[in-house]
Amino acid sequence: MANTDEELRNPSKPPFRISREQAIELVIPVVAVLLALLIGALLILFIGKSPLVAYGALLKGAFGSKRDIAEMLINVTPLIFTGLSVAFSFKCGLFNIGAEGQFIMGQIVAAWIGFSLTGLPTVIHMPLAFLSGVLAGALWAALPGYLKAKLGVHEVINTIMMNYIALYFSHYLVMGVLKEPGPIPQTPPVQAAARLWRILPGTRLHFGLILALGAVWLIYYLLFKTTLGYEIRAVGINPHAARYGGINVSKDIVIAMSISGALAGAAGAVQALGVQFRFLDLFGFVGYGFDGIAVALLGRNHPFGVLIAATLFGTLARGAITMQSIAKIPKQIIGIIQATIVIIVAADEVLRRFLKSRGAATQALVEAGEVEGDGN
């Protein structure tokens, strides 16, 4: 038995001691990032440049000035949303690869509501346009969720296909009914009343960041403090036990996909209403949805983890541009670093074993002290 009688009698004793397992869970992403930066540094050396200069430029690009920080945060904002989107679906045992398509739908619908309605006050128009984008993303994800719940069609296949449908559907709309008169395939600009507030004077930083931070908290609360979150996590870990417990698994799958899609739609909406102020025809996928997968993975599918991971990815993406222009180092290096992080985190079992075997002896000593302290 793992416990002493004393512990059993005082179950209220604060159990706040991070276990070794939990500590390893937290350490893995950090190690992954450091390792990836190290590999990046070696690559930079290999092409005959200085890693110090490169990373210096990277940091300067992301944090060098008020404007740089603002631009970095603008990058971070949609990643928070899409990261949350993928993480939330994972929590219900679903893999929403369709964040990209939901992002597109959110973007184009938010832009449409944003430019087509006129004469509304900001307090109505802005939330209305934003929520329309959110709703569009939710519906776009609800369909594969419904197919999964009712027919058992795997959501990965359907969400991938829905990405392409969203992409080509957006071409159709922006070349047709939603097109601004003129040669360029784009929608008319969003009305001033629908644009997200600027929150840092002199920069483009917009209210979307606040919305994203709110979403982080909201998703955390939903998952860990509500009955719905309890259900969704139960379904995600063990749908058989969830069903035995009386949970309507099909319903929860549709709900979880819809919420996941809503978050991806929100990412599209803030880009339309806070950055571009219109929908520009897409040449291909923008990638925020796909990056969301990496962000969720690195963030361990936890809302706060997602926030940190999105910040890191946003910083790297923003810094890469300066690194290329100042230090003349191809920004693809950053792509390699990001990919390395993803690989290490995805193959975390290797790292976990390494971390466990190392320092096992020290741990044993610590525990031995505790064991002897137990009142036998």
Place this chain on the structure above:
Amino acid sequence: MQRRLAFLERGFLTLQKSMKAPIVEMRAITVKFPGVVANDNVSIDVYPGEILALLGENGAGKTTLMNVLYGLYRPDEGEILIRGESASISNPNDAIQLGIGMVHQHFMLIPPFTVAENIVLGIEPVNAGGKLDINKAIHDVEELSNQYGLIVDPKAKVENISVGMQQRVEILKALYRGAEVLILDEPTAVLTPQEVDELSAIMRGLVSQGKSIIFITHKLREVIAVSDRVTVLRQGKCVGTGETKNTTAEELAQMMVGRKVVLSLEKEPAQPGDTVLKVDDLHARGSRNLPALKGVSFDVKAGEIVGIAGIEGNGQSELVECLTGLRKATSGHIYVNGIDVLNNQPRTLIEQGVAHIPEDRQNRGLILDFTVAENFILRNYYRPPFAKGINLDYRKVHAYARELISEFDVRTPSENVLVRSLSGGNQQKVVVARELSGEPKLLIASQPTRGLDVGAIEFVHRRLLAQRDQGKAILLVSLELEEIMSLSDRILVIYEGQIVGEMTADKATEGELGFLMAGGRTKRGLLTEGSEESGQYRRRTQEPLKTSFSHIS
């Protein structure tokens, strides 16, 4: 204490008498895990050609000790000698090199591969071109299988063979790698009674050819039946070693649990009340869409335990699933307190007062990666006092969990621990606590003690009887005939999706039940000859009508 000392002394004498040198000696092994000493100064010896039973409750350190021998853990202290020489075993390959093979409780086979492919995996015979020589593999496997009397079909795919057969494949895998010492970790936990008998014959055959077997178990009956010597572990410590024939089940049970254990249950006669569950002509299909239930009818009254006896796969699982809303029946009626609940959702049934201890606690009964507290509310989290609007009141959840933990004596450091980290017995206590605390009217207990140790079994049985005495209706489904016979007030026998016999428990005999379980209902003559004692039961087939008769042999 005195008895224990006597037992130790006898063990010591045996050792002295034995002239053969041990093949495995583990000396003063200590293994520490965070917060626990899993093995505390444990020593065992294994001699060639013997079966050593390693007996202990779940969490006593049996598997840990064997994992040390198999190189999966390094001991913090202690020494291992193989054939008299000190050995350093740092991984399973070292162990295999030294002639030690292990069959884990959960098999390590690749289902789509054939038996032969699984056995040679990792050390495949290859022909000149470096290609797998499957014919040689099949030949080798056949040879090995004949030598030790382990009958397998080398060309069959593992996914298509029975669990008992898979276990033989695991044993052959170890033998193929030259194992002299076989470690079998709870080998009978997954087997049907028939397969258990086959396994003990196999084990006897292996030791008669000079192999040694270390047999990890917590079942006293098996220790008595197959082992030559037994070592008992309790809470990581070795509490005794000796020859099996010099001890008794009672003595072993006491050493294992550390206090006197009542192996037989005392119970008052049942006082059946109103009918709580009535099943009428229930039909349902099984997983492979074949008919699994073919017109099942019976009832369970308040204050009685009705046991369903049968060999695995005769429709028990489907019946329980239909009764709990987890499977759609094709026709029939299920009345709970007079209300037809056929094909209702699981939640509707929960709200009708139907509690369910599922047969598979890890896959259905529990969410292993949820905490103890979260598991306690699995079936009523959505209702007050736990649910408050959309919120879940975790303070109330935790308070409730602490209550149940102390009431049901769940051994856990706190309610915030993941259920995964508890021992099997304590996991089952979580399920039992949850299901009984909801004040059910009907309790459906499916294999409620599967894989549990003596202490936990006793606990579950007592709780079930207490529920009965409080006037709850209980349907008990179990593959353990002993359990059915000692707990039930009435016994039904299920065979191929039909109830083929019904009798009161006091009149039932093992022979009679076993005969019916094996499908003996059509051969009436055999029944009269085969049974030893008189029994009263009703025939429940369509043609012979519901005649009750008794017979004397």
